[in-house]
Amino acid sequence: MSAPIRFRETIDATPSGDVRDGLALRFDPTRRITLRFRLELDSEEQVEALRYARRLMIREERTRGLEWEEPSIEDAVFTVTDVSWSALASQGAWCRDKIRELVDRANRVASGLPDPSDLRD
DSSP, rough: OOOOEEEEOOSSSOSSSSSGGGOSOOOOSSHHHHHHHHOOOOOOOHHHHHHHHHHHHHHHHHHOOOOOTTTOOSEEOOOOEEEEEEEEGGGHHHHHHHHHHHHHHHHHHHHOOOOOOOOOO
8 A cells, every 4th residue: 555645735835925024013804825735645546536525525615605714625726746836824724724624535545445534314
């Protein structure tokens, strides 16, 4: 069995392009940031598992609707090795949680285990 899909957040020193943003004394939740994640995939099957898990999460978001200010995984831009997600600064933690959930689900799909959301009534 291959190693699980992994990710890590990559740090961009100037996410909005202005050095002064890193020195701000006040947190501005309306400021947009770009979160970047590096994906570590070992096989084409893992890429397909990631795609499947993302489609599943998008379908769930559309079915239940999004909470106020909740970012959608559909807005994240995916390549084979990277994810780039432009969001409000106040949504950063939510985006990180969704990427973590996406990778967890993709690893379950890749290993052949059922996704817990598939078992709900």
